[in-house]
Amino acid sequence: MKRGSGEDIQPTQGPPKAKCEIAIIGGGVMGLGIAYQLAKRGIKDVVVLERGYLAQGASGRNGGGVRMQWSTEQNVRLMQQSIELCKSFAQEIGVNVWFRQGGYLFLAKLERERAIMERNVELQNRCGVPTRMMTPEEAGALVPELDIKKIVCACYNPKDGVLFPWPFLWGYAHQALKRGVEVHLFTNVDAITRDGGGFKLTTSKGEVRAKRVINAAGAWSPEVARMLGVELPNKPHRHEILSTEPLKPFLTPMVSVLSSGLYFSQSMRGEIVTGITVEDHAQGIQMGSRLKFLTTLAREMVSLVPRFADLKVLRQWAGPYDVSPDGHPILGEPPGVPGFYLACGFVGHGFMMAPIIAQLYAEWLAGGHKHEVFDRCRLQRFAEGKIEKESMILG
Amino acid sequence: MARADDKRINEVPHGDRLNLSFEGDDVPACAGESVAVALFASGERVLSRSIKYHRPRGFFCLAGHCGACLMRIDGKPNVRACKTPVKEGMRVERQNAFPTGAFDVLGAADFFFPKGMDHHTMMTSPRALNAVLNKVVRQLGGLGKLPDVPASPAELPRPRHKHVDVVVVGGGPAGLGCATETARGGKKTLLVDEQDRVGGSLLAHPQHGVRAANEALAAALKAGVEVLSSSTVLAWYPEDAAVDGGEPGLLAVHTPEGLLKVTASRYVYATGSYDQNAVFVDNDRPGVLPARAVGRLLVRFGVKPAERPVVVGDGPYARALADALARAGAEVTRIDGRDEQIVAAHGHGWVRSVETTRRKKLKCDLVAVAALPAPASELPRQHGVAVAFNDGKGGFHCRVDDDGRANAPHVFACGDVTGFGGIDDAVSAGARCGRAVVASFSANGMGAGARA
């Protein structure tokens, strides 16, 4: 992508090839990440099918937060690895992602949240994550703009961070394309049928036969799975988000409030990017943002950070969380459809998990080690009743 | 009190004199001016530095639409100087420049990257260098600094709601004409305009001006239109109801008294058009302005824009502006913009010459670009109005029938937002649209005040 370096590579023009080893449905960070990792391992006979433009889905709409602070050991350990990969992304992929480890500061406004917080911190410490509990005064030293009278206690992991999501997509796409992977934009998958030992995909640009198919379609993954008769339990939830005018850098961590789901951080360009949980009865996948979101967020924000009252909102939008019933992703092959792989249900942590999940998936599909996460996150777990809920969901 | 380089035209009445505090120095201003106009009239030129290359910037549109004149005013960052009325002692500062706005060492970025820098791929390796890049970019990012003083909770304004028969967004010639018609037709009409003075493009046109704007406004008020000025319609929110349990769909308006939620039986978008620049090298130099901004200076504010202006374009507005500038005593050079076009602007803190396809160096102290303004169709698009891109109409224009009816139910649009046509077209389109709006109430068979 360097200008004039002869390395300019376009998304694949024309119809997809007639046959391939692996077809990936969804050109978000998960689909493109897997495509890149596969190509790195010599599996280049891959076709990525994205129905819109790059960054049209959740991958292009999120706030770029990346954290190790979770309430389940699985998520903590996975994110430790993912953050290591984020640190070297620019060097490996050749695109700046502006990853900054300013930490995540979680705030508790209610006394009953203290015990939950302490339990989570202890779990994270056991995994080697340096999260520590903080008093309101310590939180105030880290973020002086906070009204610490509103806080009971806090916890902080300095190694968590924020990044800018869009370049991941160009980077992964470019590196995959360079290695011979096809990446098709504005290409919808209309139908999938079983075809011999493999699959036949009917797309808006022609037919593709694939030995294996990966469903990395995020909030649209149930729609895709249904094409093969697989019912998935994940549902799209709208999450609204806004960004403000750009300011000179002053805010170190991403800050989040447990009770309201408020989160805010400062991007590389200086904008405050922020969201909050808002009651929502809209059905289906919604990308519009409401006045109700703005008023809910403003009220909580101005109460907690009075100095932000004069911050000007530039734009508000929304993106879909692909929500699984227990807050953990749905991975692996569903029963009865071998060769069809699920990579969905990541709730609000799909982007940050993509680097590690992509690597693990590619390793497995290339004939290597099958990480235990693919078994723990199997679709069957819901029917089996074997679930452990992840509770630290934001926004 | 006036400076030697004061550009205010003596023959034109100006408001009472006062002083701004501009980075510690007193700068004279007149009540009724915006900060941007006052600074310009008193000889100040560079108002800010651009975000990436720290290029010097002055104001551009003077109507609150572009992002050129952002300054720190009374301790608040990123405030549009052209939308801020002057007050005695108002503190005005430039942002995003080190050490001062007038001299910015970071402007070296502009010199070292003449063709631009691709921030996506620069310095990704080795890791240590990339880490330094990340740190530097973060420090350079952003425009203003966090506001000085927190707002006190008791001062936060309370939101209100208003329901009317007809709301007209935009108080230019089309909007005023439309609202006057609907009010005369017996419909409770609210007109909302974002400027501190209603009149829209009338206030920038030498052949119309303040008098025409006042007349149009007087007619609207006489007909019974309720007019809200300095009020910006922020959005059409289709999912939100103005009152609990009410029908969803409202306009959110930012008024000086806070948030106003407006619902109506009919919505008319007469939002006009945004001034555009031409594309040539260093077209962002201070002093390269859209023609209507130059018109605003001259016509609304009584400020002489330049001694040696270049006017680019050969349409009726370009001609009218060139004549008016000449009458104000300027030595005007006209470039038709077709057979002869500007290739580059020269100068650093202000334009001092241009290079055209015919002339190597044409000395000037201002460039007025009469490019086709772009229809301001954001709000109608949010409201579901179909738009189409058409270069000849200025950009993305609303698709409406001859009476201004849009495809979205109960929504109309008139004037430049339906495709640039200028003031006379806007006046007649506005009136026609207003009559169609009134007729649409009877066609429904519903009484006034019912929301169909």
Add this chain to the structure above:
Amino acid sequence: MSNKAIICRCEDVTLSDVQHTISLGYKSIEEVKRYTGLGTGPCEGKECMVHCARMVALANGGDESVVLPFTSRPPVQPVPLAIFARGEEE
């Protein structure tokens, strides 16, 4: 000497930035916006989107009908959070 024709003033996006993005195969306004940041500054595209539209039309063989604007997001003008922070009392 600078050689920049500015398309997006707010984000310092140049003519050659937009041309380069289009040459990479990103031939829609939404894609140019994402790749260059055009239209994401304080003016939210008011001064730059139409220039981009012209270039996109050219890249699509002069076909204006395929040129779609980027989604217009609220608010249309920057507005302080304070305006929304107080509840409505009857």
